[in-house]
Amino acid sequence: MSLAFLADRLAQLQAANLKRTPDQMPPAGLDCASNDYLGYAREALESWGAGASRSIFGTHPTHLALEQALASWVGLEGALLFSSGYAANVGVLQALALPGELILSDALNHASVIDGCRLSRAEVCVLPHLDLEALEQALSTTPGRRAWFVTESYFSMDGDGPDLKALAAVIQRHPHAAWIVDEAHALGVYGVSGAGRCAASGVRPDVLVGTLGKALGSSGAFVAGEGVLRDWLWNKARSFVFSTATSPAQAHATRALLERCQRDDEARGALKRAATWLHAELWEAGLPFPRGYLTGPIFPIVCGSSEAALSAASKLASHGFVARAIRPPTVPPGTARLRITLRPSISMEALSQLASLLIDAWRQSQCVPEGWVRL
Structure with missing residues (x-):
């Protein structure tokens, strides 16, 4: 679904003198607008300090440079920075899905998506995990009603x-539907230059959410899509409008990390080799994996009870491996687990020992x- 209808909504804001537009920072004149109460942002680090929400005090060139780089990275027109992945998902759903519209949400979506659905005031329907048939049926029974499908990649x-190509095909069959994809854990890992699973699958979601605190090793998040999407979120995403801007210093550092990530095929290759080897070892040993499992850095080792997961984490720690026991309500009752994440620097010796322990x-x-499923 095209998001061109957002242009009409923006025109209504403009007509009412309510449309916010970016200002460059720092503005000329005496600062009587920011929250820089003690003047720290105007001292030695004047060019790099953050003083307020971007809608109040303006946008630094480093913000724009990072947003342009992020949009280009994921192959979309524009991007907008948010303070965190939680803020991005909450802000997107609250700003886009209006009363009378429908949100279709994967059952295992992140808590930030769940909270965003609640704040949106749209009707929410939770679909079985990765079930494209259920999505097709839900969209077929609501013809003409604007619907937003949201999932993680x-x-x-x-x-x-999900199978993103198959998912894109479902969405394309329903002109009233748009899709939102959270690429938080895929960016940096999958695709050419680490541009994520959507880019690797050759699909373009209407809205792409990405975080900067996972593979990139920074903090914050961004939302990418059409230019009109950026303008609408600037005006209507409350978690953006009412949050202090990412500091220009942080934005500058994040851009450097992005450039490093884009060219770091060596680390991605090493990570893929380690993940492929570990998955093969665990699969041959009979460990179960989800039907849609993707070979990558994340390995769920289900222990059942919370007690068993805590005991397994303790045993790994005694052998020098740091892993956390994930328990309800983060995961369903009876599926407490170890959540193992790999690094490209892990040695073959350590990887072999880890496999035996798991x-x-x-x-x-x-x-x-x-x-x-299991072997």
Whole structure:
């Protein structure tokens, strides 16, 4: 679905003298607008200090440079920075999905998506995880009603993800539907230059959400899409309008990290080799994986009870491996687990030892969640 209708909404704001537009920072004249109460942002780091929301005190050139670089990275027209991935998802859903419209949300979406759905005041329908047939049916029964489907491209607790080409085909069959894809855990890992699973699959969602605190090692987030989407979020995403801007210093550092990530095929290759080897070892040993599992840095080792997961994490720690026990309500009851994330720097010796420990941890319970498969 084209987001061109947002231009009409923006025109209404303009007619009412309510449309906000970016200003460059720092403005000329005495500052009587920012929240820089003690003047720190005007001292030695004057060019790099943050003083207020961007809608009040203006936008620094470093913000724009980073946003342009991020949009180009993921192959979309424009991007807007947010303070966190949580703020981005909440802001997008609250700003886009209006009363009377419909949000279709994957059952395992992140808490930020769930909260954004609640704040939107649109009707919300939760669909079974990765079930494109359910999506097709839901869209077919609501012809003409604007619908927003939201999913993650790489789910952080299960390590699986949707068939994005098939998903795009479903959306394209329904002109009243738009799709929002959270690429938080896929950016930097998948695709040419780490541009994510959407780019790797050759699809362009209406809205792409990305975070800067995962593979990029920085902080904050961004939302990318058509230029009109950026303008609308600037005006209507409350988590953007009412938050202090990312500091120009942080934006500058993030751009440098982005450039490093784009050219770091060596690290991506090493990570892929390690993940492929570990997945093969665990699969041969009989460990279960979700049906849509994607070979990547995330490995869910389901232990069943919270006690068992805590015990497994403690045993790994005693052997020098830091892993966290993930328990309800983050994951469904009875599926407490170790969430293992790999790094490209892991040695073969360490990887082999880790595999043995994970196999032992799973064999204590031999838990196989519903819908998961094993050899």
